[in-house]
Amino acid sequence: xxxxxxxxxxxxxxxxxxxxxxxxxxxxxxxxxxxxxxxxxxxxxxxxxxxxxxxxxxxxxxxxxxxxxxxxxxxxxxxxxxxxxxxxxxxxxxxxxxxxxxxxxxxxxxxxxxxxxxxxxxxxxxxxxxxxxxxxxxxxxxxxxxxxxxxxxxxxxxxxxxxxxxxxxxxxxxxxxxxxxxxxxxxxxxxxxxxxxxxxxxxxxxxxxxxxxxxxxxxxxxxxxxxxxxxxxxxxxxxxxxxxxxxxxxxxxxxxxxxxxxxxxxxxxxxxxxxxxxxxxxxxxxxxxxxxxxxxxxxxxxxxxxxxxxxxxxxxxxxxxxxxxxxxxxxxxxxxxxxx
Amino acid sequence: xxxxxxxxxxxxxxxxxxxxxxxxxxxxxxxxxxxxxxxxxxxxxxxxxxxxxxxxxxxxxxxxxxxxxxxxxxxxxxxxxxxxxxxxxxxxxxxxxxxxxxxxxxxxxxxxxxxxxxxxxxxxxxxxxxxxxxxxxxxxxxxxxxxxxxxxxxxxxxxxxxxxxxxxxxxxxxxxxxxxxxxxxxxxxxxxxxxxxxxxxxxxxxxxxxxxxxxxxxxxxxxxxxxxxxxxxxxxxxxxxxxxxxxxxxxxxxxxxxxxxxxxxxxxxxxxxxxxxxxxxxxxxxxxxxxxxxxxxxxxxxxxxxxxxxxxxxxxxxxxxxxxxxxxxxxxxxxxxxxxxxxxxxxxxxxxxxxxxxxxxxxxxxxxxxxxxxxxxxxxxxxxxxxxxxxxxxxxxxxxxxxxxxxxxxxxxxxxxxxxxxxxxxxxxxxxxxxxxxxxxxxxxxxxxxxxxxxxxxx
Numbered sequence: 001x002x003x004x005x006x007x008x009x010x011x012x013x014x015x016x017x018x019x020x021x022x023x024x025x026x027x028x029x030x031x032x033x034x035x036x037x038x039x040x041x042x043x044x045x046x047x048x049x050x051x052x053x054x055x056x057x058x059x060x061x062x063x064x065x066x067x068x069x070x071x072x073x074x075x076x077x078x079x080x081x082x083x084x085x086x087x088x089x090x091x092x093x094x095x096x097x098x099x100x101x102x103x104x105x106x107x108x109x110x111x112x113x114x115x116x117x118x119x120x121x122x123x124x125x126x127x128x129x130x131x132x133x134x135x136x137x138x139x140x141x142x143x144x145x146x147x148x149x150x151x152x153x154x155x156x157x158x159x160x161x162x163x164x165x166x167x168x169x170x171x172x173x174x175x176x177x178x179x180x181x182x183x184x185x186x187x188x189x190x191x192x193x194x195x196x197x198x199x200x201x202x203x204x205x206x207x208x209x210x211x212x213x214x215x216x217x218x219x220x221x222x223x224x225x226x227x228x229x230x231x232x233x234x235x236x237x238x239x240x241x242x243x244x245x246x247x248x249x250x251x252x253x254x255x256x257x258x259x260x261x262x263x264x265x266x267x268x269x270x271x272x273x274x275x276x277x278x279x280x281x282x283x284x285x286x287x288x289x290x291x292x293x294x295x296x297x298x299x300x301x302x303x304x305x306x307x308x309x310x311x312x313x314x315x316x317x318x319x320x321x322x323x324x325x326x327x328x329x330x331x332x333x334x335x336x337x338x339x340x
Numbered sequence: 341x342x343x344x345x346x347x348x349x350x351x352x353x354x355x356x357x358x359x360x361x362x363x364x365x366x367x368x369x370x371x372x373x374x375x376x377x378x379x380x381x382x383x384x385x386x387x388x389x390x391x392x393x394x395x396x397x398x399x400x401x402x403x404x405x406x407x408x409x410x411x412x413x414x415x416x417x418x419x420x421x422x423x424x425x426x427x428x429x430x431x432x433x434x435x436x437x438x439x440x441x442x443x444x445x446x447x448x449x450x451x452x453x454x455x456x457x458x459x460x461x462x463x464x465x466x467x468x469x470x471x472x473x474x475x476x477x478x479x480x481x482x483x484x485x486x487x488x489x490x491x492x493x494x495x496x497x498x499x500x501x502x503x504x505x506x507x508x509x510x511x512x513x514x515x516x517x518x519x520x521x522x523x524x525x526x527x528x529x530x531x532x533x534x535x536x537x538x539x540x541x542x543x544x545x546x547x548x549x550x551x552x553x554x555x556x557x558x559x560x561x562x563x564x565x566x567x568x569x570x571x572x573x574x575x576x577x578x579x580x581x582x583x584x585x586x587x588x589x590x591x592x593x594x595x596x597x598x599x600x601x602x603x604x605x606x607x608x609x610x611x612x613x614x615x616x617x618x619x620x621x622x623x624x625x626x627x628x629x630x631x632x633x634x635x636x637x638x639x640x641x642x643x644x645x646x647x648x649x650x651x652x653x654x655x656x657x658x659x660x661x662x663x664x665x666x667x668x669x670x671x672x673x674x675x676x677x678x679x680x681x682x683x684x685x686x687x688x689x690x691x692x693x694x695x696x697x698x699x700x701x702x703x704x705x706x707x708x709x710x711x712x713x714x715x716x717x718x719x720x721x722x723x724x725x726x727x728x729x730x731x732x733x734x735x736x737x738x739x740x741x742x743x744x745x746x747x748x749x750x751x752x753x754x755x756x757x758x759x760x761x762x763x764x765x766x767x768x769x770x771x772x773x774x775x776x777x778x779x780x781x782x783x784x785x786x787x788x789x790x791x792x793x794x795x796x797x798x799x
Contacts, residue, residue, distance in 0.1 A: 008597055009596050009597070009600070012596060012604055013600070015604045016603060016604055019607040023611045026618060030449050030614070031446070034446055034449070059443050068435075069439075117438070119435060119442060120438055121442040133626045134626055135626055135629065
C-alpha cells in the first residue's frame with residue numbers, strides 16, 4: 001500500500017466536511033419535522049377557521065383538579081370558547097356543552113370524564129384508540145356516564161341514570177354472586193375474576209365477556225348472557241356502563257379546594273368495600289337483594305347440582321355464606337336502603 | 341499607583357498575544373509543526389506521534405472500538421438531556437416519559453438517539469470483543485482484555501438498568517422476568533435479587549436503584565475503565581501485530597492521518613445513528629399495570645438468549661451457561677499463549693478453516709437440536725428418563741457439548757490452542773445468536789411463531 005500523505009489528508013478533510021453537512025441536513029430535517037406535528041397543524045387550521053391571526057403555535061397544558069397534566073386544549077382549542085357555539089366548526093374544535101359548566105369551572109379537566117391520556121399529543125394515543133397501546137379509552141355517549149363513578153357514588157347525583165340502571169342489572173342478573181366486588185383482592189376469587197382489579201378493559205372486550213365469555217377466557221365456566229341481552233339491548237349497554245365504571249381508574253383526590261361536593265369521594269372505597277375489610281356501601285346490599293330475588297337469580301348456572309331451595313334464605317348459597325363477614329361490615333352503614 | 345496603571349495597560353495591550361499563548365500552551369516553545377501540534381494536543385494522551393500504516397487500514401480493526409466509544413459519548417450527551425425531564429418515581433416516571441415524548445422540543449429524537457446509540461454500543465462492543473479474540477490481540481495485553489470485558493459487563497448493566505426507566509408495560513415485565521432469572525442462581529441468587537431490586541419485587545426501590553446505577557454508578561465506572569482501556573493500548577504498543585518489517589509497519593504521523601480517520605468515523609457514526617433515530621422512534625407502551633402481565637413477558641433482546649435457555653432449564657440458562665461464558669472469556673488470554681497469527685483475522689489459514697467448520701457445525705447442531713426439541717419436546721422425549729433429564733439434556737447443554745467437541749477437534753487437527761478456543765467461542769456465539777432469534781420469535785405462552793405468522797389474539 002503506498003500512501004500519498006498530502007492527498008490522504010485532503011481526502012479526510014473532504015470526508016469530514018461532507019459528514020458535517022449531512023449531519024446538519026439530518027438535524028434540520030428532524031427540526032422541520034418537529035414543527036409539523038399533528039397538533040401544530042390543528043392549531044393553524046383552527047386559527048384560519050376563526051380568522052384569528054396567530055403566527056406561532058404552542059402547547060396548551062394545565063393540571064386538572066387531581067394534579068394530572070392535560071394537554072387536550074392544545075388541539076381542542078374551541079372547547080371553552082362559548083362565543084363560538086353558533087359557528088359550524090369541525091367536531092374537534094367545537095365548544096363544550098354548557099350542561100357541565102360546573103365541572104369545567106371547578107377544574108375537573110377533560111380526562112376525568114372523557115378518559116384518554118391527557119399528556120399525549122398524538123390523537124391515536126391521547127384518545128387511547130385501539131392499537132395505540134394505551135389504557136382508559138375515550139368514552140362516547142352514553143358510556144361516558146361510567147366516568148361519573150370516578151368521583152361520585154352511582155345515583156348520588158342526577159345525570160347518571162344508565163349507570164344506576166346498570167348497577168341494578170348487575171345485581172338482578174346475579175353477576176354479584178361470582179364477581180362480588182366486596183372481598184379483598186385476588187386471593188378471594190370465588191368463581192369469577194375480581195372485576196375491580198382487571199384494569200381498564202376495552203368496551204369490545206367487556207361486551208365479548210358478557211355474550212361469549214369463553215372467547216376472552218378459554219375454559220371459562222361463566223354462562224353466556226347472549227340470549228338475555230338480545231331481548232334487552234338497552235340493558236346490555238347499561239351493564240357495560242356499570243362494568244366500565246368498576247374498572248375505571250378513579251380520578252384521584254379531587255376535593256375542590258377543601259370544599260367537598262356532596263357525593264364526591266373515592267368510588268372504590270365508598271361503593272365496593274375497600275381493602276382490609278373496611279368500608280362497605282351500597283353494593284353490599286346485593287346480599288339482601290340475593291335473598292329477596294332468589295328465584296330470579298340464575299343459581300343453576302353455577303350450582304348445577306346444588307340449586308338452593310327457594311325460600312330458605314341466603315344461607316344456602318355458599319357464596320353468600322362465605323361473605324357473611326362482609327355483611328356485618330356493610331350493614332353498619334345504611335340498613336335497608338335500596339341497592340344502586 | 342502609576343505602576344499599577346502601566347501594568348494594567350501592558351496587560352490589556354498584550355491581550356491578543358497572551359490569549360493565544362494562554363489558550364494554546366507551549367506553542368511559543370515548540371513551534372507549529374505537525375509533530376509539535378500533536379505533542380501539545382490532548383490526543384497525544386491516546387496516540388503516539390507516529391503509527392504504522394497498518395493502523396490506518398479500515399480492515400485492521402473495522403474501527404469497532406471507536407464506534408463503541410462514539411456511541412458512549414452520544415449516550416452521555418443524550419442521557420444528560422433526558423435527565424432534565426425524567427423523574428424516577430413510580431408515579432411520575434411514565435408521565436415524565438410522556439412529557440419527553442410529546443411536549444419537549446426534539447424529545448422523541450433525543451430519546452430515539454439514546455436508544456439506538458445504546459444498541460449500537462452493545463453490538464459494537466460484542467463485535468470488538470470478537471475481533472480482538474479472533475486476532476489473538478489479547479496476547480501480552482491480558483490486563484486490557486480484562487478491562488474490556490469489564491466494559492462489556494458495564495455496558496450490559498447500563499442497557500438493562502435503562503430498560504426499566506420508561507416504566508411502561510414492556511420495561512416493567514422485561515425487568516421482572518429478568519430479575520426472576522436470578523432465582524435460579526444458587527447460593528447468592530436471592531441476595532443478588534434483593535440487592536438489585538431493593539426487595540423481592542420491582543417497585544419504587546428498584547426504580548430508584550436502577551436510575552442511580554444508570555445515571556451515576558455505571559457511567560462513572562465506564563468512564564474510568566475507558567480511560568484505563570485507551571491508556572493501556574498505548575502502553576502496550578498500539579494495535580497488536582505480528583513482529584517483522586514491511587510496508588505495513590512503516591510509520592506515518594498520527595496527526596492527521598489516524599486522528600482525522602477516527603474523527604471521520606465518529607462523525608459518520610453520529611450521522612448514521614441520527615438518521616436511524618429520525619426514522620425509527622423509541623416505543624413507549626402502556627403504563628405499568630401490575631395486574632395485567634404481558635404475554636409473553638420478554639427480557640430485553642440482549643438477554644433473550646438467556647430467557648430462551650431458561651425456558652429449557654432455569655439453572656442452565658440463568659447460571660451455568662453465563663458463568664461458563666464469563667469464565668471462558670476471562671481465562672482466554674491465559675489459556676492461549678500463541679504468538680503465531682496474532683493480528684490476523686482468525687489467525688493462521690488452518691485456524692480459519694477450523695473456526696469456519698465449527699461455525700457451520702454450530703448452525704447445523706442448533707437446527708437439529710431445536711427441531712428435535714420442539715417436535716419431540718421434553719414431554720415425549722425425556723419424560724421417560726425422569727424429571728432431572730430435561731435439566732441436563734436440552735439444546736442449551738447440547739451447545740456446551742458441541743462447543744467442547746469443536747474446541748477439542750479443532751485443537752487436535754491444527755495443534756493450536758487459539759484454533760481450539762476460537763472454535764469453542766464461535767460455536768457458543770453462533771448458537772446464542774440462534775437462541776436470541778428463536779426468543780424473538782416466541783409468542784404468547786412462549787410458543788414458537790414464525791415472524792410472518794400472527795400471534796393469536798390476547799387481551
